[in-house]
Amino acid sequence: MPVQPHYVQTTSPAELELLPWEKQRGESAKAFAAFQIYRDLGSRRSHIKVEEALKETRAAGPAMVRDWSTRWSWVERVDAYDREQDRKARLDHDQALSDARRTQAMAGTLALGAGLRRLRGDDSSEVFSRSI
Secondary structure: OOOOOOOOOOOOHHHOOOOOOOOOOOOOHHHHHHHHHHHHOHHHOOHHHHHHHHHOOOOOOHHHHHHHHHHOOHHHHHHHHHHHHHHHHHHHHHHHHHHHHHHHHHHHHHHHHHHHHHHHOOOHHHHHHHHO
């Protein structure tokens, strides 16, 4: 009996929805490379900065960069990218806070337990306090 894959592809690659910051169908490699430069400039984004970055390779002039930006909706795509990066950062921050709270709660539980053992005169608390 053949081994079944762990996944089942229910759509063809052409039907898969592309994320806005990914290379779009029909977008040339040069246009996407220029978009990546624009995307990665962050708050300093501008067509001029993309042109300057591409000047060394002579990949595109100012008119081509503006054309690509309009044709491939750079502003909307980087807006979606920025929102996704912000969402991921908030999730990471929330996870870090949750982890810190859990660690703090565990430390408090251990300290409370050690204090109670000491109040009861349990000698094992001496071993615990020395091991800290």
